[in-house]
Amino acid sequence: MWKQTIVSGLVLTSVLAGCSSQEDQHSQKVTKPTPIHDQKKEPAKKTIDTSSWQATNGPAKLPILMYHSISSGNTLRVPKAEFAKQMKWLHAHDYATLSPEEAYRVFTENKKPKKKAVLITFDDGYGDNFTDALPILKRYHMKATVFMIGDLIGKHHHLTKQQLQQMADANISIQSHTMAHQELNTLAPARQKNEMIRSKRLFNKLMHQQTIMLSYPVGRYTDQTVALAQATGYKMAVTTHPGIAMKKDGMQTLPRVRISPGMSEAAFAGMLKGDQ
Numbered sequence: 001m002w003k004q005t006i007v008s009g010l011v012l013t014s015v016l017a018g019c020s021s022q023e024d025q026h027s028q029k030v031t032k033p034t035p036i037h038d039q040k041k042e043p044a045k046k047t048i049d050t051s052s053w054q055a056t057n058g059p060a061k062l063p064i065l066m067y068h069s070i071s072s073g074n075t076l077r078v079p080k081a082e083f084a085k086q087m088k089w090l091h092a093h094d095y096a097t098l099s100p101e102e103a104y105r106v107f108t109e110n111k112k113p114k115k116k117a118v119l120i121t122f123d124d125g126y127g128d129n130f131t132d133a134l135p136i137l138k139r140y141h142m143k144a145t146v147f148m149i150g151d152l153i154g155k156h157h158h159l160t161k162q163q164l165q166q167m168a169d170a171n172i173s174i175q176s177h178t179m180a181h182q183e184l185n186t187l188a189p190a191r192q193k194n195e196m197i198r199s200k201r202l203f204n205k206l207m208h209q210q211t212i213m214l215s216y217p218v219g220r221y222t223d224q225t226v227a228l229a230q231a232t233g234y235k236m237a238v239t240t241h242p243g244i245a246m247k248k249d250g251m252q253t254l255p256r257v258r259i260s261p262g263m264s265e266a267a268f269a270g271m272l273k274g275d276q
């Protein structure tokens with residue numbers, strides 16, 4: 001089985017083409033790895049004062065919205081006009097938009113800065129996240145998170161270092177979507193660990209932060225991937241499983257709300273229901 005896994009991992013090593021629309025598979029049961037800690041020192045995290053936050057009614061539920069490119073052309077691309085309407089709707093309905101650090105506090109302390117809150121995420125780090133999404137996010141003073149592919153910084157219509165910095169300056173958190181966007185379930189444990197650790201170190205250094213969140217490329221992972229994500233210091237990881245996230249989903253297997261092009265306002269609002 002191991003041999004087969006490794007061979008197919010080499011054969012199936014994915015091209016750097018973003019996520020497919022079939023992202024929900026994960027299987028391969030594997031043995032638990034021994035914990036591995038990133039020995040490199042990380043910058044101290046910023047403190048978040050949650051004293052004024054409101055306690056949730058039971059375990060906190062948080063919608064984690066999943067976007068990719070803000071453009072048009074396929075089912076993963078949401079046109080700018082639609083994205084603008086959705087952000088306007090969140091603003092009008094008094095949603096707090098959170099940083100990953102704040103989201104972690106929501107899950108672990110069962111309280112929110114406002115009655116309604118959301119974590120807005122973008123996978124892959126497309127350049128249009130800067131040119132098209134950022135101005136809209138800034139208009140409403142919204143926070144969001146970009147899961148950047150380390151090897152694609154400044155390449156192939158992806159965000160440049162300078163753009164990443166400007167986004168961070170506007171409260172957009174840059175987190176990890178690994179280095180090479182390979183489907184982690186196809187990789188041997190050492191290579192999975194390598195993808196997670198190298199990207200964490202890269203974003204720690206580049207963004208002067210402690211990188212705490214990982215998005216599994218194409219939503220693929222195994223039990224061992226989850227254990228490795230935790231062991232390498234990712235406090236949270238997101239999947240492509242649909243749903244409103246709760247701590248009991250597993251902090252390294254959080255579901256997301258997929259936003260597809262062509263959704264009506266009612267459909268968008270409906271996706272966020274059941275979040276309190």
Ligand SMILES: [Zn+2]
Nearest residue numbers: 018019123218
């Ligand atoms: Zn991706």
